[in-house]
Amino acid sequence: MQDNKKFMLEAIKLAGENVEHNHGGPFGAVIVKEGKIIGKGGNKVTVTNDPTAHAEIVAIREASKNLGTFDLSGCEIYTSCEPCPMCLGAIYWARIGKLYYAATKEDAAKAEFDDSFIYAEFAKPKTERKLQSVQMLREEAVKVFEKWISKEDKIQY
C-alpha cells in the first residue's frame, strides 16, 4: 500500500475509534516526518473539556513534544477532514509543509460541525463580527513589544 494511503487510513481509524469511545468529535490526525508517524490524535474536546483539543492540535502537540521542538518543518499532516480555521492556523505556525485531508468541510457540516460561520467571520471587518471587539490600553502593551525588541537573549520562534 502507498505510504500516504496508509497514513490517511490511520487518521480515519483514529476518527472512528473516537466515535466508538465517545472521546470527542469524529476526527483524527497524524503527523509524519521522513516516512514515520511522530504524532497522532483524535478530537478530545468532550473527554478533556478542552475546546482547543481538535485532532490536528492534539497531533501537533504530540509531535512537537516527541521531537522536542516547536518547529515541524519537513513534516506532513494527514487529517480525516479539512481543517477548521483554528487548526489551519496551527498548521501554519507549526510550519508543516503539506496537508493531506479526506472529508470536506461540507461533509463535516452535514454532521453538524460547521466552521463556515467562523471562516465567514474572519472575512469581515472586526466591527461587523458577531464577536464584539474592544480595544484598550494599546500604549501599555506596545511597551512590552519594545522590551522584547531590545532584549538580547530572547528565543525567537
Added chain:
Amino acid sequence: MQDNKKFMLEAIKLAGENVEHNHGGPFGAVIVKEGKIIGKGGNKVTVTNDPTAHAEIVAIREASKNLGTFDLSGCEIYTSCEPCPMCLGAIYWARIGKLYYAATKEDAAKAEFDDSFIYAEFAKPKTERKLQSVQMLREEAVKVFEKWISKEDKIQY
C-alpha cells in the same frame, strides 16, 4: 479602577513577565467570567516546545479546566494583542462572547510576529496557498461521519 482596565493590565503584566523569564513571545491573556479571572496565561511556545501554546490558547485551556466544561459562553477574553487566526478560531469554538485587546496586529508585526501572511493565506483558494493540500480517501472518512450521525449516545459540542 475600572474592572476591564484591571483585567487588561493583568494580561499585559503576563506578557511582560514572559519577556523577562524567556518563556515565550511577549503576549498574555486573561479569561473572565462574572467579574472573576478564571484562566490566564502567557505565550509558552518556546518554553514548552508547543507551537499552539499562544497566550489565548493557554488561557482558554486553563479556564475550561477550571470550569470543567468546553463551553466558555458568558466569558470575556482580555488579550495583550489582537489574536492571530488560530487564536481567533479558538475564541469562537470556546464560545467566548467578548474580546478585549490592546496592541494591534501591526504593532506585533513590528516586533516580528507577523500573522498577516496567515490571514492572507486563509483568503486564498486552497490551490493557491503556500501550504500544499491534497485530498484523498474521502469516502472512507465520510463513513465515520455517518457513524457519528447515527450514534445515539454521542456527546455533542
